[in-house]
Structures are given as C-alpha cells and as structure tokens.
Amino acid sequence: MLHLGESDLRFIVETVATRRHDHGHVVDLIRDKEDLLEPMLQDPKISERLFREEKALVRVSPYLFFSVLLRRLRKELNKEAYIFEVDTKGKRVPIFEGVAVAEMLSEKNVCNYLAEMLSSFARTNSGDIYWEERGAWHKRRFSDIDMDDMIELARIMEPELRSGLYKRIADISLFLSGIFPEYTAHFAAPRRTMYSAKRTLKDYEQTGRRFYRVAALATDQAQWQPVLATLAEKFTLARLALTSLGDRYLKTRRRRFFQFSPES
Numbered sequence: 001m002l003h004l005g006e007s008d009l010r011f012i013v014e015t016v017a018t019r020r021h022d023h024g025h026v027v028d029l030i031r032d033k034e035d036l037l038e039p040m041l042q043d044p045k046i047s048e049r050l051f052r053e054e055k056a057l058v059r060v061s062p063y064l065f066f067s068v069l070l071r072r073l074r075k076e077l078n079k080e081a082y083i084f085e086v087d088t089k090g091k092r093v094p095i096f097e098g099v100a101v102a103e104m105l106s107e108k109n110v111c112n113y114l115a116e117m118l119s120s121f122a123r124t125n126s127g128d129i130y131w132e133e134r135g136a137w138h139k140r141r142f143s144d145i146d147m148d149d150m151i152e153l154a155r156i157m158e159p160e161l162r163s164g165l166y167k168r169i170a171d172i173s174l175f176l177s178g179i180f181p182e183y184t185a186h187f188a189a190p191r192r193t194m195y196s197a198k199r200t201l202k203d204y205e206q207t208g209r210r211f212y213r214v215a216a217l218a219t220d221q222a223q224w225q226p227v228l229a230t231l232a233e234k235f236t237l238a239r240l241a242l243t244s245l246g247d248r249y250l251k252t253r254r255r256r257f258f259q260f261s262p263e264s
Contacts, residue, residue, distance in 0.1 A: 002034055002112060008064040015049050016040045047072045062119035070111050073245050077102035083244050086181040097240055104237045113227045117171050121258050131156050147172045163218035166211045167228065173208030177201055178242025179254060209235045
C-alpha cells in the first residue's frame with residue numbers, strides 16, 4: 001500500500017494534472033486509489049520537477065521521493081541490458097543484471113517496501129535502554145542505524161518484539177551495502193567479538209539474507225511475509241537496485257537525503 005500524505009498528493013496532482021484547476025477535487029478522487037496513483041507516480045514530470053526545483057523536496061515526503069525514483073529506475077532498466085556494480089573501491093563494473101533488477105522492482109509490494117525502507121533512513125533514532133540480566137541492571141545507548149546495536153537489542157527483547165528488529169537488521173545491511181557500497185568496508189564498525197573484524201560486502205549480504213529470512217518467518221503481518229522472503233532470496237538484486245539508484249540520481253547528494261551518512 002502507498003503511504004502518501006496530503007502534501008504528497010497535492011504535489012502529484014499539481015505536477016501531473018497541469019490542465020486541471022480543481023486540484024483539491026482531483027486529490028479527493030485519487031486518495032487511497034492505487035490504480036489511479038500508480039501511473040501518476042511513473043509520469044516523468046514528477047521526477048523532473050523533483051530534481052529541477054529545490055523547494056519541491058521540502059514539500060514531499062521521503063517516501064514519495066524514493067517511490068518516484070524507484071519507478072523511474074525500473075523504467076530505465078527495462079531498456080538496458082546491464083547495470084553498474086560499485087565495488088568497495090568505488091570502481092564501476094558493468095554486470096548483465098539490469099533486466100532482472102527491473103523485474104524485481106515490477107513487484108509492486110517490493111518496490112513500495114524499498115521506498116519505505118529508504119525513507120526510514122532519512123531520520124535515524126537513538127536512545128538509552130535499561131534492562132535487567134542475571135540479577136544486574138545494564139544500560140546501553142542504542143542507534144537504529146547500528147547493526148550491532150540492533151542485534152544486541154533483539155537478544156535482550158521479548159520474543160514477540162523481535163520480528164521488527166530482525167527486519168531492521170536486514171534493512172541496515174541492504175541500505176549500507178546498496179546506497180554506500182564504496183564505504184561499506186572502510187566505515188564499518190568492528191564487530192563486538194573476539195575477532196574485531198570489519199564487515200565486508202559479502203558479510204552484509206549474508207547478514208541481510210539471513211535476517212530477512214528470519215523476519216519473514218517471525219512477522220505476524222501476512223502482507224509482508226512474501227516481500228521479506230523475496231528480499232532474502234533476491235538480496236543481491238535489491239542491493240544492485242539501490243546502488244544504481246544512488247549512482248544515477250543521488251551521487252554526492254546522499255548526505256542531503258539521509259541523516260546518517262558515512263561520508264560525514
């Protein structure tokens with residue numbers, strides 16, 4: 001389901017329905033009607049306006065912004081045989097997965113999930129948590145962009161609360177390896193284990209696949225089970241989609257769109 005606010009709907013209508021003057025009426029007509037909204041989100045006038053007008057980004061939600069970009073990416077990849085992979089050294093390597101990525105993005109629920117996931121990193125959260133374990137009270141500051149924090153939080157939380165944390169761990173793996181591939185190895189924090197090894201791109205892939213699979217089994221939200229299972233199976237394609245999205249549309253402006261950034 002599309003999660004668009006009133007300002008998003010107004011922006012869409014003003015941008016696409018340029019011959020209409022009753023924009024408020026049109027907003028009422030399309031609200032909660034995905035069959036009408038979907039072709040409007042794919043209209044190139046929306047993405048062009050988002051990149052052309054600085055003030056446009058203030059008016060729309062991150063969710064609308066990424067929803068539009070993912071649909072534009074899907075349309076472009078349908079016409080391209082290859083897609084660029086960005087390795088940890090920043091080198092762009094062409095691989096013939098463009099059509100496969102486009103096919104994955106054509107799954108509406110997967111595309112909507114990725115837009116929601118990306119928008120969740122536009123603002124990150126942190127805070128102190130207290131818990132009792134083995135007769136002693138502990139305190140630790142947790143950040144929802146730190147994978148080790150989320151893994152530890154999943155360990156200490158009640159079982160019924162863990163599915164959302166499993167999903168967040170997988171989302172972190174996908175976000176960092178997809179949007180910041182060249183920074184993944186360099187900026188990854190050491191694991192809090194005896195080995196103190198930094199995570200490689202392969203580590204992020206394995207972690208993402210594992211936790212999307214676990215989240216799919218643990219969630220009580222039936223509509224998300226197939227999406228999470230798809231991301232577990234097609235994690236590499238999802239990562240390539242985000243890498244291509246960042247490479248084509250965000251580039252050096254990633255810090256502008258995400259509160260957290262390893263470029264900081």
